Amino acid sequence: MKPEAIQIIKDEHLAIAAVMYCLRYLVRQMRDHGEAPNFPLLHAILDYVVSYPDRWHHPKENDYLFAAIKERTHDADAIIARLEREHRDGHPRIEDLTNRLDDFERSGKAAPFYEAADAYAQSEWDHMRREEDELMPLAERALTTDDWQRIYEAFRENDNPLYGLKPKDDAERLYQRILALAPSPIGYARR
Ligand SMILES: [Fe+2]
Numbered sequence: 648m649k650p651e652a653i654q655i656i657k658d659e660h661l662a663i664a665a666v667m668y669c670l671r672y673l674v675r676q677m678r679d680h681g682e683a684p685n686f687p688l689l690h691a692i693l694d695y696v697v698s699y700p701d702r703w704h705h706p707k708e709n710d711y712l713f714a715a716i717k718e719r720t721h722d723a724d725a726i727i728a729r730l731e732r733e734h735r736d737g738h739p740r741i742e743d744l745t746n747r748l749d750d751f752e753r754s755g756k757a758a759p760f761y762e763a764a765d766a767y768a769q770s771e772w773d774h775m776r777r778e779e780d781e782l783m784p785l786a787e788r789a790l791t792t793d794d795w796q797r798i799y800e801a802f803r804e805n806d807n808p809l810y811g812l813k814p815k816d817d818a819e820r821l822y823q824r825i826l827a828l829a830p831s832p833i834g835y836a837r838r
């Protein structure tokens with residue numbers, strides 16, 4: 648049976664992928680179909696990325712999943728080094744994206760934001776694929792039932808003072824806000 652921790656991590660990836668899809672969809676609608684920018688929604692998406700993947704999901708992978716694998720095997724050293732680098736790069740990239748969005752909102756300069764938003768969504772997808780397709784099979788071979796249990800407990804926690812106040816609640820609130828603001832093919836059906 649697959650460790651439950653893997654399912655939790657994949658579920659978190661799904662939520663992040665859905666938000667990345669929404670970001671790309673909005674960029675396409677604005678760039679290719681001349682739709683007016685929905686700045687509250689774009690800001691909600693970037694806030695979500697800061698509070699969830701950047702402050703919550705990636706640190707837990709570093710501290711629990713990657714750390715446990717490194718204790719059991721060196722087979723994953725190269726892939727983990729790459730994933731850790733991508734986690735580190737995530738923060739400056741989202742800051743840059745936020746600055747470009749602010750610029751877009753202030754001065755109407757849209758192209759730099761479109762370009763960076765597309766690239767960010769693509770690299771987040773690629774990153775999650777690498778974790779699922781390349782790292783997880785190695786982890787499944789290397790980790791013990793006890794290791795998986797510790798990872799499961801860490802990922803199940805809703806709150807951890809190390810990572811700030813209730814990040815999962817914040818993320819959930821932001822996720823609901825994104826759904827409420829998103830156009831109907833993505834968000835809630837309009838009444
Ligand atoms: Fe990651």
Ligand SMILES: [Fe+2]
Pocket residue numbers: 660704705708775778
């Ligand atoms: Fe991940």
